[in-house]
Amino acid sequence: MKLENKRYLVTGAGSGLGKALVRRLKWVRGTKIVAVTSGIDVSKPENIECMLDFAIKRTGGLDCVIACAGFGYYESFGDKGYEHIRRIFETNVLSPIYTLERFLAKTEGNVAFVMVSSMLGKFGLAGMTLYSATKHALAGFADAYKLEKPKRLHYMTAYPITIKTNFWNKLPKDIPIPKPMQTADTAAKAILRGLRKNKKSIYTAPFSKVFTDLTLPYQLIGSLKFQKWLVGASIARPTYADDTIRH
DSSP: OOOTTOEEEEESTTSHHHHHHHHHHHTSTTOEEEEEOTTSOTTSHHHHHHHHHHHHHHHTSOSEEEEOOOOEEESOOSSSOHHHHHHHHIIIIIHHHHHHHHHHHHOOSSEEEEEEOOGGGTSOOTTOHHHHHHHHHHHHHHHHHTTTOOTTEEEEEEEOOEEEOHHHHTSOTTSOOOSSEEEHHHHHHHHHHHHHTTOSEEESSTTHHHHGGGHHHHHHHHHHHHHHHHTTOSSOOOOEEETTTTO
């Protein structure tokens, strides 16, 4: 897909990867961009409708949607309640899938949709059980949807690794940050490169696809770090959430 002279809607554009994508798209000739920040709750279907309608009216149509909004918990699973689980699934899974459905209903002709998943959509990691579950759901959706999607749609799933943002600096020093990491701009560049080349999926780090073959030792190391983090907690440790934690 040619990136030039296209109309884009990017969710999760207030920080991290979404913000970097908007910044890079502004450098592309002739683009029109609607950036959706955390001020809009994209987990609500009525907000998704308004978001799409506004973008179509503002830019005269839509050629591409990049669904980047989402967040993650770093925690020990359990005893958080139904609402705790519902919130992350509504934002990370239901919202982008429903956005795709309504995007197709409101547009005609050739269009593109980028679903931002995560490397944790390929394997799980201790401390991020619910987050991993949501990203696995997006990966499973993509695997099935590619067999039935309309020909007019180019659908691409992105699998970024942990993104370097100021968010991580605000957390207690004892939290084991998932590594390796990359900058938001590096991931954004990879995603747009994949979109330009009509890729069905894109791994934003060059070693990521190979890295999936080494998931067991990586998971074991992550589990040990997580258990160490939990040692000494008589009550459940704090839960941390942010729209940049997924990357």
